[in-house]
Amino acid sequence: MLTLTKDRALALAMLVLTAVMLAETRHIRPPTSWQPYGSALFPRILLVIIGLLALLILVRSLMAGVPPRTAPRRTFTAWLAHHRIVLCLFALFGAYALLLPWVGYLAATIGFLVASLALLLGIDSRRKWAINLAVSLTLAPLVYVIFRFGLNVWLP
């Protein structure tokens, strides 16, 4: 069975993207007498180039074979555990974007900062909590004041 290396995964993802986007170009208004090239030509040229480059990457990767592993193969659970912090941070950012319109800038930002600092710094000492709360409770209002009163930008 073929091993899915980084290059192969990238090439396959790009080929799927090319197929989907090329299909989507059929919904773009066709050329007219005063728009002889139409709006689909440029993206189609780009998609063909992406497809060709992806194919080249795939072929090169298949010809090169799979490099010998330096570390033992990880299970999916082990991979999740290894990337725990980054994945949690992405999730926290997604939650922050989701909460912003509902709870407003201050509450959402303080919540995001406290949660992500707790994730990254840890919560096993009073000192860490003190740093966490000092950073979160100072920076969020400070940025609000700068944007609202200094730059006249209304935050949600």
Add this chain to the structure above:
Amino acid sequence: MADFFLQALAQVGSPSVLLLILVGVLFGIIGGSIPGFTVTMAILVVFPFTFAMDPVSGVSLMVGVFVGGYSGGIVSGVMLGIPGTPSSITTVYDGYPMAQKGEPGRALGIGVAASFLGTLISVAVLVFFGPLIAGFSMNFRPWEITALIIFALTLVAGLSNGALLKGLLAAVLGLLITTVGYDRNSNLRFDFGLPAFSSGFEILPVMIGIFAFSQLMGNLEKLRDEPSDARGVDTNVSIPYGRILRDMAGQKLNTLRSSLIGSLVGALPGTGGTVANFISYDQAKKFSRHPERFGTGTPDGIVASEASNSAVAGGAFVPTLALGIPGDLPMAIMMGVLILHGITPGPLMFEQNPVLVGAIYASLLIGAVVMVLCQLLLVRWFAKISLIPQQILVPVVLMLCAIGSYALNNNLFDIWVLFGFGILGYLLWKAEVPLTPLILGVVLGNNLERQLFRALELDSSWLTFLTRPLSALFLALAVASVIFSLYQNRKIQRNQLAARRTDA
């Protein structure tokens, strides 16, 4: 031009703009001095604060960050032995050993002085070559501009650390991103039925998402794999001014050579401070009477490194202002700032916005002076700040990125764009796809499409791209850059294979 420069100087010299330059320089130094933060990140964080400003104020603030950022790497390079930015890697070679010998103040002072002189010389290069190239490129028609953009993209893709195919893929992907939404003919493309997609993606959240997320998450992963132990560094530094003046008196030629290398390398698309840094260090070593002293704490090495990386700032403005083609990532973002303020960088800028061009010159000069004062007076504090752990920085920067993206149009959708492109940037980074060509593609995509179809509307034959001499030259250079990087890749692979065989 002199009249416009004086007019610009009067605007830049106003207390409010001077204060902005000071803030920019301070933030730039702090950004540059924190390992893993980089000049680009500092620029991205400050970028949103310019939205509500007039163009001169906004550009002055950004130029301040540039000047400060390129000099900020000295602090962590000398004090911690870790380059604050990739463009100050060779500063560590001699700055750190000199600090270890008990002369951190001397190392910092030499670096700051070289940075200052490098910036000044690069401004001279910009003032001389900027209008010259702009004047020449005024004759460029859509065929030449299209070919030039293609050349810039292939050059940047080809310089992507031996990953030509991925670099080209990234550049085209960047171009594709700009095709979402209404096009030049008011036709809708790739909206997938979502009204939010109809106006396309703003450049800023796309750029921040792609660059900042991959960089910050990468920093966290690096921290997980190689925990740092940069604590307990003595930050009590005193600057021996007399000694530094004597040191610099013996470095005239080195400073001039390194600054010119920095300016010229900065003006080439896809190169930037890191390349300039290595070339000028190497040249300084070759020209030195004592090459054996390099790497042991010699002033020559610090001067070569810092003069060249600071000179990149002025040099990189040449293609951005004169041709509308940003040379590197920080310049791509700078171009984004100008576009945001309704100014299109390119040859016409010298005619249509001479005051703004003058303001850039003036800000670079004033920024250089402010940088020296800040570095010399506050170096102890910068050294302390450079110790701020990534665990605190990452959430704060992510929050600033989100608010910056929102503040662009007061639109919450832009935060989702940031998030989406953040995930894309991280995944591409994990797949070892270089991100600079992608960001350059995003910045240049609209112009490329506009110019390509303008050319075809004027003359429907595609062959015209090859029959016009300059257009043909740029396309030939694009092909040559691809062939050259293929040759380089082969050479690297051959060397790696030979090294493996020797090890075996």
